[in-house]
Amino acid sequence: MRNMTEAELTEVVLQRYQDTPDPRLREILQSLIRHLHAFVRDVRLTEEEWLRGILYLTAVGQISDDKRQEMILLSDNVGVSMLVNMVSAGVAQAATESTVVGPFYVPGTPERQWGESIQQLPCDDAPLFVRGRVLDLAGEPVADAQIEVWQTNSNGMYDIQDPEQPEHNLRGWYRVNADGEFLVRTVRPVRYPIPTDGPIGELLNATSRHPWRPAHLHVKVTAAGCKPLVTHIFDAEDPYLDSDVVFAVKQSLVRKFEPVTASNSSREYGISGPCLELRYDFTIERTMPAG
Structure with a gap:
């Protein structure tokens, strides 16, 4: 020794x-x-600083439960989640870009029928229809794909954060048709702050950073024999696109939600009153030949 x-x-x-x-x-x-x-x-x-770090990570673990994942929030807020995505995603050049899953994904959400709304609460907001196709890199439809969508309510909270929302509010998945087409009905997403009542809030305060995420829809696209895609659709009009607290914005994922007049919405979607529309195709990579 x-x-x-x-x-x-x-x-x-x-x-x-x-x-x-x-x-x-x-x-x-x-x-x-x-x-x-x-x-x-x-x-x-120093030993004092090391102990403070240990106690901080302990607090991150202690506040986490089956509805709140503070460790993912910490990873998101120091840019590690996004860096892991960039390093490991391996998305083909022609495919839709991926981004972080986030801490509020819930598996096992219900299937929604063609054009069925994922908004399960009474709402005065104009509907938002997201329609498009799921394609492979050759531009051919992926006929067995599923589109899963989740987002916050207008109060900026996900259903698992908010006891006033029913389970699976603003969540669900859709089957595409034989031509790879889908029709999702929801409402315009809102910007929201990540939770700041725990250790991550302390970190943001100590570093003079804001807690805001720009308005977005979370989307997960899966199909047999294809690489899964987890991505966002960001609202082009949001002021936080350039300062997303979790660093997840990619320019290719920014889109404008276009207004649709009452007459056109009646003809296109069978509803009265105006709505918003986004036409968006997702391109995913096959790992096995089609058929």
Whole structure:
């Protein structure tokens, strides 16, 4: 036994993990150890600061539950979620760009019929119809695709955050038809602040950052033999596009919701009164030949 230098300690720790059987786990752990040790040396971290960091991460875990994922919020807010998406998505050049899933995705939402509204509460807002096709990279329809959509209510809260909303409000998935076409009925999304009543709010306050996400629809597109797509559709008129708190905006995903007159909405969608419309095709990558 002898006293070690800072660099020697890092090497000893790395050696202790050298026999990790899973090669990918070994690679990740050893890289993480190198970077964490380098970070401690770089900022000359004190024991008091280290303890504050431990207690902060503990609080992030303690506030998380089956309806709130503060750890994902933390990952989002330091840009790691978006960086992982950029590094790992591997989206083909001609495909629709992906972005973060976010902490409010809920699996097992109900199927909606063609043009059925995902808004389950009485609402005076003009309907928004999103229509288009799901295509492969060759421009051919993906006839067995499913489109899943979720968004906040007009109060800026998802159903799982808000006991006043029914379960699966503003959530649901749609089947495309034989031509790959879909018709989603919803309402115009609103900008909203991420939750600030916990550790992430403390971080935002300490760093003088705002908590706002620009208005968007979350969309997940899946089909047999195709790479899943998780993406957003952002409202082109939102003022927070250039400062999204989770860094998730991509220019190709920004769209304008076009107004439709009452006469045209009656003819196109069978409703009275004006509405909004977005025509949008999603392009996904096949991993197996069609058919």
